[in-house]
Amino acid sequence: MSDATEIMAFSVVMPALEMAQETGKLVAWRKAEGDRVIKGEPLLEIETDKAVLEVESPADGILADVKAQAGAVVAVGKIIAWIVRPGETPPSEVASPARMQTADESIHAVAPVIPAPTAGPGAQMSPKARRLAKEHGVDIASLRGSGPGGEILASDVLAASESKGLPSPAPKDVETPSSIGRLMAERTTQSWTTVPHFFVVREIDAGALIEVRERMGSAIQQAQGIKVTHTDFLVALVARILVKHPRMNASWSGAAIRLNQEVNIGVAMAVDDGVVATVIHNANKADLGEIAVQRRELTERARAGRLRPSDIAGATFTISNLGMYHVDAFSAIISPPQAAILAVGSITERVVPIDGRPAIRPMMTFTLSCDHRVVDGARAAVFLNEVAEAVRQPENWLR
Numbered sequence: 541m542s543d544a545t546e547i548m549a550f551s552v553v554m555p556a557l558e559m560a561q562e563t564g565k566l567v568a569w570r571k572a573e574g575d576r577v578i579k580g581e582p583l584l585e586i587e588t589d590k591a592v593l594e595v596e597s598p599a600d601g602i603l604a605d606v607k608a609q610a611g612a613v614v615a616v617g618k619i620i621a622w623i624v625r626p627g628e629t630p631p632s633e634v635a636s637p638a639r640m641q642t643a644d645e646s647i648h649a650v651a652p653v654i655p656a657p658t659a660g661p662g663a664q665m666s667p668k669a670r671r672l673a674k675e676h677g678v679d680i681a682s683l684r685g686s687g688p689g690g691e692i693l694a695s696d697v698l699a700a701s702e703s704k705g706l707p708s709p710a711p712k713d714v715e716t717p718s719s720i721g722r723l724m725a726e727r728t729t730q731s732w733t734t735v736p737h738f739f740v741v742r743e744i745d746a747g748a749l750i751e752v753r754e755r756m757g758s759a760i761q762q763a764q765g766i767k768v769t770h771t772d773f774l775v776a777l778v779a780r781i782l783v784k785h786p787r788m789n790a791s792w793s794g795a796a797i798r799l800n801q802e803v804n805i806g807v808a809m810a811v812d813d814g815v816v817a818t819v820i821h822n823a824n825k826a827d828l829g830e831i832a833v834q835r836r837e838l839t840e841r842a843r844a845g846r847l848r849p850s851d852i853a854g855a856t857f858t859i860s861n862l863g864m865y866h867v868d869a870f871s872a873i874i875s876p877p878q879a880a881i882l883a884v885g886s887i888t889e890r891v892v893p894i895d896g897r898p899a900i901r902p903m904m905t906f907t908l909s910c911d912h913r914v915v916d917g918a919r920a921a922v923f924l925n926e927v928a929e930a931v932r933q934p935e936n937w938l939r
Contacts, residue, residue: 549631550599552583552621554614555849562669562693566612566620567592573606577623584620591816591852592845599623605630613695615686669694676701717814724814728873735792735874736912740920744928746887746904749773752934760829771807771861772832773938774884777930779803779823780937782857785923789856791877792913798877806855806875807835811842817875818842819855828938863887869905879914882927883907904931 554564567585571577583597601623608620622630669692673680678700685692717725749770757768782789782803791798803824806817818838820831841847857879860872863886872883885905891898906927910920930937 548601548625549628550601550623551619552595552598552603552623554586554616554618554620555595556616563613563615563695566608566610566614568610569603569606570594571597571603573603573621575603576626577601577603585846591811591842591847593851594846594848596848597623601625615691615693669697672697672701721814727875731873731876735876737874738910738912738917738920739871740908740910740917740924741869742906742908742924742928743890743892743903744906744931745892746902746931749931749934750887750902752938756828756938760832764829764833766829766832766836768828768832769835770863770887771859771884772828772835773934774859774861774882774931775805775807775820775823775831775835776826776828777934777937778857778859778882778927779805779820779826781923781926781930783824784926785919787915787919788880788910788923790879790914791856792879792911793877797914800856802854802856804854804856806858806878807838808858808860808872809839809842811845816842816847816852817855817858818847818851819853821850821854858882859884863904869907871907872909874909874911876911878911880908880910880920883909 554566565587567587569584570582571584577583577597577600579598579600580596582594583603584595586593586595602625604622604624606621608614614620624630670680672678672694673683676697678697680692680697683692683696683700684690686696753768753770753773760766760768786799787797789800789803791800802822804819804821805823806819808815808817818835818841820826820834820838823831826834838847838851841851855875855878858872858875858881860881861884862870863884866886868888869885870883872881874881883906885907887902887904889900890903892901892903893899894901906924908920908924
């Protein structure tokens with residue numbers, strides 16, 4: 541038997557859900573050390589700057605050598621446990637790379653534990669950590685990085701800042717935001733100050749949408765036991781139209797435009813700590829009932845704090861609907877690297893001209909926010925016009 545097959549151990553690591561993520565907080569283990577686990581079942585819960593997520597087991601086996609407990613903040617990529625075959629032991633920190641295997645069946649090397657070096661002029665340091673060090677007046681030369689390879693993380697800077705002296709008690713009228721709230725503030729600020737936004741607005745007659753929802757929604761509710769919302773209809777319509785407008789479904793990647801092959805619609809929803817955008821993958825290929833089921837499941841997991849990594853990853857376009865809060869219209873901030881976000885207002889009866897005469901119609905306002913690096917005004921106008929036509933004749937797109 542070769543060394544590569546002597547031990548089949550799968551590492552459980554703190555996952556990275558986005559490029560800027562440096563750490564994750566281990567909220568809870570769903571299994572105890574020594575328990576048998578099955579590939580794909582919930583193994584642990586982590587809290588990132590976005591949400592609390594469930595992480596699935598990467599393999600069948602026994603959970604062993606748990607290195608981090610609930611409450612621990614762990615660097616992305618760090619091994620926090622192993623899954624091994626019954627009767628086997630986890631690899632040691634100095635084991636040969638050929639004796640370990642990761643969940644994707646690639647060889648995984650674990651280096652010996654080496655004390656993190658003191659930061660010097662050339663020390664690895666994330667941009668966020670460097671910015672925080674400057675803001676808090678922390679001397680980076682005095683820091684020891686806790687990240688992979690001794691990299692200095694934002695948490696190292698904040699810890700050093702706090703150790704300089706006791707913080708002043710917060711005034712009673714000051715509320716400290718959660719990690720999700722802080723990230724939402726950082727992201728919206730970064731997007732608003734770095735992405736060249738422009739906005740296109742349309743008022744749309746929602747009469748046909750209301751009628752189709754009552755008819756088709758009633759049939760779906762009877763067949764599948766789920767209530768179809770206006771958001772479900774909009775996800776289905778917008779996803780199908782995006783196929784014809786690849787630039788609206790594109791991403792800005794620093795110096796180039798990336799045309800995404802999948803149409804994954806993010807649906808912004810409020811949770812206790814802020815707003816998360818859950819994702820309906822391949823929405824252009826899903827029928828209305830499937831979209832409604834996915835949206836309900838995502839909503840339930842978001843409200844329960846049980847989102848999975850795949851639930852919030854990969855969106856190519858976002859819809860934010862505040863109609864249920866009786867908001868007539870609003871402008872939304874783009875979530876980079878997406879090229880656009882559609883803000884949807886409430887359906888309200890208004891007086892509008894019909895064939896030269898005033899009439900009362902159920903109207904709704906769409907505001908399309910676009911990244912001018914990816915989309916120009918003409919493209920945005922054509923896309924929004926087609927969305928408006930689809931709302932006026934939804935059955936043509938949902939057959």
